Amino acid sequence: xxxxxxxxxxxxxxxxxxxxxxxxxxxxxxxxxxxxxxxxxxxxxxxxxxxxxxxxxxxxxxxxxxxxxxxxxxxxxxxxxxxxxxxxxxxxxxxxxxxxxxxxxxxxxxxxxxxxxxxxxxxxxxxxxxxxxxxxxxxxxxxxxxxxxxxxxxxxxxxxxxxxxxxxxxxxxxxxxxxxxxxxxxxxxxxxxxxxxxxxxxxxxxxxxxxxxxxxxxxxxxxxxxxxxxxxxxxxxxxxxxxxxxxxxxxxxxxxxxxxxxxxxxxxxxxxxxxxxxxxxxxxxxxxxxxxxx
Numbered sequence: 001x002x003x004x005x006x007x008x009x010x011x012x013x014x015x016x017x018x019x020x021x022x023x024x025x026x027x028x029x030x031x032x033x034x035x036x037x038x039x040x041x042x043x044x045x046x047x048x049x050x051x052x053x054x055x056x057x058x059x060x061x062x063x064x065x066x067x068x069x070x071x072x073x074x075x076x077x078x079x080x081x082x083x084x085x086x087x088x089x090x091x092x093x094x095x096x097x098x099x100x101x102x103x104x105x106x107x108x109x110x111x112x113x114x115x116x117x118x119x120x121x122x123x124x125x126x127x128x129x130x131x132x133x134x135x136x137x138x139x140x141x142x143x144x145x146x147x148x149x150x151x152x153x154x155x156x157x158x159x160x161x162x163x164x165x166x167x168x169x170x171x172x173x174x175x176x177x178x179x180x181x182x183x184x185x186x187x188x189x190x191x192x193x194x195x196x197x198x199x200x201x202x203x204x205x206x207x208x209x210x211x212x213x214x215x216x217x218x219x220x221x222x223x224x225x226x227x228x229x230x231x232x233x234x235x236x237x238x239x240x241x242x243x244x245x246x247x248x249x250x251x252x253x254x255x256x257x258x259x260x261x262x263x264x265x266x267x268x269x270x271x272x273x274x275x276x277x278x279x280x281x282x283x284x285x286x287x288x289x290x291x292x293x294x
Contacts, residue, residue: 001164001192007181008167009190009199012294020186020241020292026276027237028230029283030269032088033179033202034077034248035209036103037121037158038095039066045122066251070100073254078110080259084266089280091117091156094143104147113279115154115179116141124161134169141173154280156180156202171195177284185233185242187287188294198284200243205229207247212258219261226265234272243283244269 001008022029039045045062081088090107092114097104107114118125119140125133137155145151153176157166160180170178171192178190179202190197204210206229211217217225226246233242246265248254253262269275278286 001167003164007183007190008192009188010294012188014185014240017186017240017294018292019239020287021290022241022276023286024276025274026241027274028233028242028244029276029278029286030086030244030246031200031278031280031283032081032086032246032248032266033115033156033280034074034088034090034250035117035121035156036070036074036090036092036096036107036250037066037117038070038093038099039063039122040120043120043122069249069251069254070096070103073250073252074103075106076254076256076259077248077250077262078106080263080266082110083263084270084277086266086270086277087111087113087279089113089115089154091115092144093117093120093158094140094147095120097143097147101147108148113154113281114144114148114150114152115156115280116144116152116175117156118158119143121158124159125157125163125166126161128163130165133163133165134172137166137169138173141175153177154179154200154284160202160204167192167197171197177280179280185236186240186294187243187284187292189292198287200280200284201245203245203247206245208252208258209247209249212252213249219258222258223261223265227268230265230269230272234274237274 041058041063045059090112155170155175156179177198177200179200182204184201188199211222233244
């Protein structure tokens with residue numbers, strides 16, 4: 001994609017779109033996305049959101065927080081989602097397949113979907129050459145296919161980062177959807193050099209990393225945010241269906257003092273009729289079958 005002022009999709013305001021419908025008349029597609037990420041102990045991590053990592057020594061405490069998510073937190077999240085009958089769509093650093101294959105094994109058993117999410121989370125697509133980026137995306141997707149038995153059809157860049165080449169590469173790799181853009185509550189079509197990608201709404205608002213880790217919200221505040229977000233989308237979904245994305249990081253939401261907030265929020269959402277618990281691919285396929293042109 002050549003540099004441009006706007007994305008490779010039309011600006012279509014929400015009040016000028018045809019009605020979108022989900023299967024069985026659901027108002028809201030509930031999409032839960034745990035980010036399963038790997039950080040090398042050899043790569044320094046900032047100790048706090050405002051710190052910069054320096055030196056060659058291992059940043060043990062900051063790294064250990066993230067390792068907690070992979071040792072304990074992700075399994076708490078699995079238990080809560082299973083309790084509410086939710087199959088997640090996990091964004092997965094492909095290095096997880098080599099370092100922590102047990103996580104992948106359990107997620108496969110639960111019927112989760114997997115999205116490509118770079119090899120390791122400290123590596124961003126920005127700053128890579130075209131060929132390096134192509135190799136990273138292709139390698140990440142292929143490693144997940146080997147580990148899960150199914151080729152991922154969705155992509156979320158580490159840090160939601162893209163270059164001007166990313167969408168072209170994803171289209172060439174026959175991805176179905178991408179979720180980096182965080183600019184809508186409904187899917188929409190992207191035209192990438194004559195090839196089609198779907199944007200599936202991910203959230204930087206209903207996301208534990210910016211809210212709890214960077215903006216210092218409490219779990220009670222975040223639980224309230226989830227419920228209020230749902231209330232508005234549910235009301236709007238009576239006229240035209242919406243996507244409710246809940247974006248999680250096991251080292252944040254998977255702690256013992258926060259997991260109850262997620263449980264409570266999901267109990268509230270699932271108590272409503274017209275909520276479709278779906279994976280990313282299921283939402284995208286339903287969107288395409290609806291014949292939507294926006």
